[in-house]
Amino acid sequence: MNNDNRSNSSGARPPGPRSAPPSPWAITLGTVAGIPIRLHMTFLLFLAFLALVIYRGPDSGVGLLFLIGVFGCVLLHELGHSLVARKYGIPVSEIVLYPIGGVARMEKIPKPHEELWIALAGPAVNLVIAIAILIGLIATGSMGTLGSWINMRVGDGFWIQELMIANLMLAFFNLIPAFPMDGGRILRAILALIMGEVPATRIAVAVGQFMAFVMGFIGLILPSVILIFIAFFVFIGASQEGTYYQSRALVQGLSARAAMLTDFRTLPVGATLQEATNLLLETSQQDFPVIYGEEVVGVLSRQSLLRGLSTEGPSGYVTGSMQRDFLIASPDADLQELAANLQAGQQTCALIMEHEKLVGMVTMENLAEFLIIQQIMQRQQGQTT
Numbered sequence: 001m002n003n004d005n006r007s008n009s010s011g012a013r014p015p016g017p018r019s020a021p022p023s024p025w026a027i028t029l030g031t032v033a034g035i036p037i038r039l040h041m042t043f044l045l046f047l048a049f050l051a052l053v054i055y056r057g058p059d060s061g062v063g064l065l066f067l068i069g070v071f072g073c074v075l076l077h078e079l080g081h082s083l084v085a086r087k088y089g090i091p092v093s094e095i096v097l098y099p100i101g102g103v104a105r106m107e108k109i110p111k112p113h114e115e116l117w118i119a120l121a122g123p124a125v126n127l128v129i130a131i132a133i134l135i136g137l138i139a140t141g142s143m144g145t146l147g148s149w150i151n152m153r154v155g156d157g158f159w160i161q162e163l164m165i166a167n168l169m170l171a172f173f174n175l176i177p178a179f180p181m182d183g184g185r186i187l188r189a190i191l192a193l194i195m196g197e198v199p200a201t202r203i204a205v206a207v208g209q210f211m212a213f214v215m216g217f218i219g220l221i222l223p224s225v226i227l228i229f230i231a232f233f234v235f236i237g238a239s240q241e242g243t244y245y246q247s248r249a250l251v252q253g254l255s256a257r258a259a260m261l262t263d264f265r266t267l268p269v270g271a272t273l274q275e276a277t278n279l280l281l282e283t284s285q286q287d288f289p290v291i292y293g294e295e296v297v298g299v300l301s302r303q304s305l306l307r308g309l310s311t312e313g314p315s316g317y318v319t320g321s322m323q324r325d326f327l328i329a330s331p332d333a334d335l336q337e338l339a340a341n342l343q344a345g346q347q348t349c350a351l352i353m354e355h356e357k358l359v360g361m362v363t364m365e366n367l368a369e370f371l372i373i374q375q376i377m378q379r380q381q382g383q384t385t
């Protein structure tokens with residue numbers, strides 16, 4: 001596996017083992033525009049809940065039509081995000097539909113101005129659908145009176161009108177500045193354009209969590225189970241995405257060279273597991289490149305060394321236990337992308353090669369250390385300026 005894609009000038013990453021693994025607890029429905037569409041298990045639970053609570057009437061067929069309509073509009077919303085993201089050369093690995101909406105998983109963090117348009121595209125799709133339905137209703141003369149709008153029920157055959165309202169609500173709800181909802185992303189993007197990504201994310205996360213509290217509170221007063229549910233997801237999502245964005249923003253614009261280990265030990269192909277064990281105990285290193293002359297033939301991780309020791313004993317050879325499939329990057333590789341690839345491929349380290357020669361290593365541990373140091377440095381800078 002080669003991580004060096006500098007020759008790929010478009011910036012688009014080819015599909016394959018380097019793509020992020022699909023979300024767990026989701027089933028694949030199909031593919032639209034090359035993007036896998038997946039349904040999270042909780043969405044099915046939510047549909048069952050709606051079917052039980054709301055659509056028990058004799059017109060459940062109309063209710064089902066409405067549900068499929070809403071489901072389709074949420075999907076179109078996510079496709080709106082995805083297609084704009086793609087326009088900026090950001091690959092979308094999947095769209096997962098959750099009860100409170102969908103998530104288009106992007107394999108790269110968009111730049112602030114890109115994120116602004118990507119986030120706006122989703123609610124814009126719902127607004128366009130609502131306007132299209134409105135025009136359709138006016139054109140067919142089925143607008144009705146205000147009174148009929150207030151009293152209408154999906155079960156009474158007004159599912160198209162209800163679908164229009166649902167789209168307006170989708171647009172409105174998503175525009176609430178509660179990170180990680182679209183409105184929060186728009187807020188983060190605008191703040192990032194003004195003050196930089198790290199403080200922008202911090203503020204967007206704080207606003208998101210505050211909004212989650214407000215929503216949860218309103219949900220308790222009404223009471224609305226769905227609102228409490230959304231508040232819960234927003235709160236969890238804000239902190240999770242905050243940590244994720246913050247750590248990725250810290251390495252933005254940096255290359256592998258900045259974080260790589262240059263002082264490391266290697267093992268020759270003829271080495272035994274006993275020799276590898278000695279090295280593991282003598283040094284703080286956990287992953288050892290196995291070399292034949294100048295050429296790297298594999299990587300022996302701590303885990304595979306221990307596994308090899310238990311199956312083959314100390315006299316076994318490292319070549320029998322090492323991984324032959326490893327991540328390679330150039331010193332100029334984007335650190336943000338490299339970190340994402342390490343996580344996505346569940347690899348413990350990446351070998352940094354320059355002109356076919358091993359010049360360094362980036363491991364999960366030294367990357368974590370590097371992030372902590374970067375964070376301290378940025379805080380220091382924040383205090384002095």
Ligand SMILES: [Zn+2]
Nearest residue numbers: 122123174182
């Ligand atoms: Zn959205």
